[in-house]
Amino acid sequence: MNFVTLGIRNAFRNVVRSAAIMLILGLSIGLSLVMLIAHQAVSNKISSVKDSIGNTITIAPAGFSGFSQVNNSLTTSQLAKVQALPHVTNVAETLTDRLTTIGSTSPSSFFNQSSSGSSNTSNMTSLTSPVTINTSGGGLGGGGGGRFFISGGGQLPTSFSLPISIVGTNDPTQLNGTSLTITSGQAINGTASADNAMISKSMASKNSLKVGSTFTAYSTTLTVAALFTSGTQSSDNDVIVSLPTEQSLSSQSGDVTSAIATVDSVDNLTSATSAIKNVLGSSADVTSSEEQADQTVQPLNSVKTISFYSLIGAVIAGGIIILMTMIMIVRERRREIGILKAIGASNLRVILQFMSEALTFTVLGAVIGLIIGVIGGNPVTQMLVSNSNTATTVTTTSSPSVAARFGGGGSGGGGFTRHALGLGNVGSNLHNIQADVGWSILLYGFGAAVLIAIIGSALAGWMIARVRPSEVMRSE
């Protein structure tokens, strides 16, 4: 009988004890596997998020927030220097403002903070937002697919209409990195001053407008040049005009509230970001999509770290379980080891026999562990990610910048908020993690089991080597 067969048979000498050992080992290996699955799923998600964000750099005025951006804008001349930098292929500049619907009443507790910019009676429009709010909802209203918090709670007046964002941009083909689809009419020229605008299909439907219709903003009549869709609900509330037009209408000549620079290659993202920071100095906050992605996936990185350390901990626990088991077995069978050595077995042969016994425990434990891993991998991953994202969501929704998104008036208020919402969309996708249990995971599981067996039986092997064959005579 070879040592492998003998080792396997020895593993079942005491069936009840062996079953208990295998079950405990199975739990340990199962936990290792669950953590491995979570770690791999989260790593894949982080990679995909980073890959999906692309090669863009966001430029915002320094220290910009929804409430403090007064006299703190970028200028088109600054951004012209950025456009001239190597590897920068395009700079999409925007100047964003908020328009209040004529006749709309804002709640007293809603945006009564020192709202930024030039909130005044000229920031009025004849348009009504297509996004509706459930006014009976107390502090929280939901409507039109959106969910909004009112700072401090309170009732919304029945005549309240959500403020509308007006965006002046030199690149009307996209809005904050999201491509627009023109459904009718012709796209406006982003660099020419003209009293025409692009509005969303939802906005047109809400206000019974079509291409060629007119509406008022800043007491100026604008003509609808095109209708667009973008696939995002936040864009439904937007009016797009050319950058010079918005600068003129809002009396912010040469100002820009945000810009997105596109770099020719992801490989040049870091160098281009540094170059833009050098050009703009302390006047702007420059964030590459890579950095944005890092911020976005921060909760996932926490899950990744937790799952990694849990994986290490579970493997060590498994190693300790098998280590203690094998020490106990070797101590119990000192006499038998002595017999084997006395009748001609070498140290190596006896050690290998006990290792195969340890391997039997761990492989059968691994089978139990694999079942646990396959069943528990996905739910545990979802739970870890969900808990992590819940904490992030609470932080985000309590931020005043979100409320400022719909605040009355204030030049440039939209840029930062739009950017935050953009990340929010990415963030919401973080929940959608599917943990796959593939062959590689199963192989890792068995690999971990073998590793645990080797680690666990190492000390036992040393003890076996120290057993002298004459002990069999002493115990007579």
Next chain:
Amino acid sequence: MLKVVKVSKEFVSGDGHVSAVDNVSFEVPDGQFVSIIGKSGSGKTTLLSLLGTLERPTKGTIEVGGRDVASLNDHSLVAYRRKKIGFVFQSYNLLPNLSALENVMLPLGFAGVPRRERKQRAQELLNEVGIKDDKQNRKPSRLSGGEQQRVAIARALANKPSLILADEPTGNLDSETGKMIFELLHNLARSENTTIVVVTHDLSIAGKTDESFRLQDGKLIAK
């Protein structure tokens, strides 16, 4: 020829060195059946351990076929024990989860004998010691003491050793069974031309061996 020359074995204890075997010398020709007798603690088991290379002597030499086995390295000692020595213990020391047949096959496996040959040789040996086919696949717990000792003797004979060392082989058996086991060993010494050294305190058994050595306080005091 087994030749023991001025062999001593000392152990370190709390009070200093204890001499378990002290300057012992004797010779045993091939095929002889000899006994070592002495009271408990006289050093006879230690001497048997030295003869079986389970322990190394502190002093002296043990020659088997003209070769000093005490000077062999650990690896060579394992090979030597495997090929040249067979042990029979008082409490049989069979592996409890193996059948009688598998217990006998075990040392053959250590020696690298092919499986089919192992089984055949083990069956022959078990038949030779009186364990019939119907009992060969039984675990030791389902065999009587005498049967277990027969299996142990078959295991000791497995690799055709030149020296069999038996430590109180009849100690756990009733007198009738003990007598049968003794006869078995005696016959094997004759038929296989194997040197057999038996440690015992049973003077009736010692009296029937070819030669008997008496140990007292680690010293060989008489033949």
